[in-house]
């Protein structure tokens with residue numbers, strides 16, 4: 001069988017869904033990024049951008065990006081940092097990040113995903129043992145895949161299971177040649193839960209390991225100063241290596257890694273995504289530096305974010321919707337139906353309520369689970385929040401198959417930046433139940449015909 005035949009006969013889950021329900025994937029959203037954007041010539045409320053602090057559209061940052069692009073081109077400098085792609089501004093950003101995070105040294109990464117994969121790959125050799133949470137982001141998983149030594153996974157946020165895995169890893173380790181690295185996310189991007197970082201750090205008194213945290217969804221938003229999940233939980237010292245993307249709270253591109261001098265020096269000369277790929281464009285860096293400045297000097301943006309997140313989460317919980325235990329901004333609404341039901345639900349949100357949200361299914365989350373992910377930001381208005389709560393509250397009556405009957409309202413979530421360990425924080429028209437047979441039958445071949453992977457957006461009411 002040729003690879004092309006194999007790929008057509010065994011489509012991945014997302015491709016299968018995308019071909020069958022193309023209006024749910026590869027959406028075109030137009031206009032300045034923010035809580036209101038355009039799609040197919042109509043205006044929508046946007047609940048699907050990780051623009052936590054509302055910085056994507058910061059005029060001074062966009063101005064810096066545009067000015068630099070006009071002066072030097074959008075992609076200058078044209079080389080890897082280790083060769084001819086360095087600049088005083090890249091170096092200054094490294095220093096700013098080290099000072100802000102309180103780590104000895106930091107380094108910019110051109111792309112978050114690639115950077116994280118490469119950091120894991122570069123820190124470890126075959127003698128090292130990797131112990132990781134089963135819920136980590138795909139970039140962590142891909143880093144795990146590259147690891148040539150032993151690995152142990154533990155159940156999501158289950159500290160007792162982590163301890164059992166640490167015990168097993170310690171027994172297997174040759175301490176003269178290797179070490180143990182524990183890898184977790186600070187805030188889990190889809191479930192919105194914080195990692196129990198303080199309890200994980202406490203395990204250091206019994207087991208010898210280093211801790212690497214991907215805090216892409218905590219950095220900039222959690223903790224008094226926005227230093228992230230570890231700051232919020234009072235255990236920053238215990239995080240040995242801190243990684244974050246800049247595509248969430250900073251509304252920009254790239255990311256960074258911060259750690260001890262020896263670690264960052266090793267990464268500077270060995271990180272494959274750094275030495276074999278170009279440096280962050282100066283236009284992007286100047287916009288990032290401006291957003292970073294505003295993130296630090298305008299803490300009220302964090303206040304507004306948490307106020308908005310709390311309003312949204314309380315409203316959804318009061319409506320009896322299952323939002324799990326969000327400890328960050330990402331707000332899941334767990335569904336009972338299957339992934340097709342979830343796709344129909346977000347289509348319903350879009351068509352009936354003019355609201356964009358994500359439908360999330362495998363492989364983004366565990367097989368068999370489906371949810372709608374809502375992202376409150378500092379830029380959302382009270383009216384938008386009320387509209388979103390009203391829309392979500394109307395859905396169980398409109399799509400009962402997705403909800404399996406509404407449960408009694410659970411207790412209100414707490415403000416997530418205050419607590420520790422992730423626990424801080426109408427109209428009705430029945431639709432037919434989802435048609436699973438359509439997905440599981442020979443329809444797959446038909447769906448995978450190369451008819452263009454992204455069918456155009458909705459036509460019904462556009």
Ligand SMILES: Cc1ncc(COP(=O)(O)O)c(C=O)c1O
Nearest residue numbers: 111112113137189216245247254
């Ligand atoms: C937890 C986490 N880590 C890393 C990344 C990768 O970030 P980037 O978009 O900068 O490549 C993401 C992005 O979705 C993420 O959610």
